[in-house]
Structure formats: C-alpha cells, structure tokens
Amino acid sequence: MTIRILLLDDHAVVRNGYRRLLDAEPGFEVVGEAATGDEAYACLQRGGVDVAVVDISLRGSSGIEAIRRMLARVPELRVLVLSMHDNPGYVTQATRAGALGYLTKNCEPTEMFDAIRAAAGGRRTLSAEVAQSLATATLDGEQGLARLTPREFEVLRMAAGGDSAAAIAQCMHLSQKTVLNHMSAIRQKLDADNDFKLLRLAVRHGLVDFPAAAACHA
Numbered sequence: 699m700t701i702r703i704l705l706l707d708d709h710a711v712v713r714n715g716y717r718r719l720l721d722a723e724p725g726f727e728v729v730g731e732a733a734t735g736d737e738a739y740a741c742l743q744r745g746g747v748d749v750a751v752v753d754i755s756l757r758g759s760s761g762i763e764a765i766r767r768m769l770a771r772v773p774e775l776r777v778l779v780l781s782m783h784d785n786p787g788y789v790t791q792a793t794r795a796g797a798l799g800y801l802t803k804n805c806e807p808t809e810m811f812d813a814i815r816a817a818a819g820g821r822r823t824l825s826a827e828v829a830q831s832l833a834t835a836t837l838d839g840e841q842g843l844a845r846l847t848p849r850e851f852e853v854l855r856m857a858a859g860g861d862s863a864a865a866i867a868q869c870m871h872l873s874q875k876t877v878l879n880h881m882s883a884i885r886q887k888l889d890a891d892n893d894f895k896l897l898r899l900a901v902r903h904g905l906v907d908f909p910a911a912a913a914c915h916a
C-alpha cells in the first residue's frame with residue numbers, strides 16, 4: 699500500500715528536498731505541496747492524501763492553525779509535524795490540534811520515514827529531543843501555555859509578533875470581536891493583566907524572538 703503525502707512548508711527548497719527523499723522511499727508518494735494553509739486546503743479538496751507533513755512556522759497563521767482547519771475538513775487525515783521548534787508549547791498545541799507525531803527537522807531520514815508510517819497507521823510518535831523537552835517542562839512545573847486552546851495559542855503567537863486584532867481576524871477568518879475575546883481569555887489564563895506581560899511570556903516560551911518582539915512593539 700502506498701502512503702500518499704502532502705508537504706506543507708513555506709520554503710520551496712525544503713519541500714523539494716523532502717520530496718526527493720520521500721519519493722525515493724518504497725511505499726511513499728508525494729501527491730501535493732503547499733506553502734500556506736490555504737494551498738494545503740486546496741490540495742485536500744482534490745482528495746487522495748493519507749498523511750500531511752506540516753511545518754509549524756508558516757507565513758501568516760501557523761501550522762497549528764492549519765492542522766486544526768485541515769482536520770476539520772478531512773477528519774480521517776493523519777498529520778505529522780516536522781519543525782525546527784522543540785518548544786513544549788508548540789508540541790502540546792500541535793498535539794491538541796490533532797497531530798499524531800512531532801519531529802524536529804534535524805531528525806534522520808529513517809526516523810521521518812518511520813514516523814510517517816506510524817502516523818498513517820494511527821500511531822503517535824515523538825522524536826527523542828521533543829520527548830525530552832516535554833519531560834523537562836513537566837518536571838520543572840512549566841505549564842504556562844498548556845492552559846491555552848490551540849486557537850488561543852495562535853492568537854497569542856500572532857499578537858506577540860506584532861499583528862493587530864484586525865490582521866489576526868483576517869488571517870484566522872474570525873471577527874475582531876472574537877479575537878479580542880480570545881485575548882481577554884488568554885490574559886486571564888496566563889495571569890497577565892497587560893500586553894507587556896503577555897509579550898514577556900511569549901518571548902520566554904519561544905513564540906517570538908526578542909529582537910523581533912522589540913521591533914514590533916517599540
């Protein structure tokens with residue numbers, strides 16, 4: 699049985715590299731590529747995808763929001779995250795959004811192949827780095843962003859990166875009122891009574907780097 703794969707990554711060079719690896723592996727076929735969530739949804743509408751391999755860092759809304767929306771459209775789809783981030787917040791939210799596996803991009807090709815096969819079979823997989831990161835966060839009592847829903851997490855990530863409520867609403871297909879309601883819930887859950895505290899939390903949890911945050915909020 700051939701596993702049909704969709705690649706969602708906003709870097710064409712990265713997608714091309716993965717396509718070459720996967721198409722050369724027996725039992726795999728890359729049937730679609732996408733740089734954005736919208737392109738991925740269009741690929742899914744054509745059907746014939748078993749596993750989506752998704753990057754977290756995309757232009758506009760993140761891979762976490764893309765995962766949530768893809769599975770809303772195609773519930774039987776299996777999703778594997780392949781990301782540069784091993785941040786526990788990203789891992790937790792990607793899993794909550796419906797991802798079955800999470801690997802970092804420095805994994806070996808054989809590990810990626812095994813994870814795709816596991817996802818196609820409905821089994822969960824975490825790379826060793828990711829599992830260790832989650833375990834360390836748990837031992838340190840670092841719950842933080844785990845209190846948020848995947849959608850709240852995405853709103854926080856975009857807001858911390860400098861996007862306005864209007865821009866977030868447009869990107870996530872929400873009303874501005876809904877975005878503002880999410881921001882209010884985020885502040886309450888994270889015990890942050892102002893935007894500076896939220897930004898500091900976002901930087902600490904690796905949702906945005908400090909130079910970018912400083913520039914956006916200067």
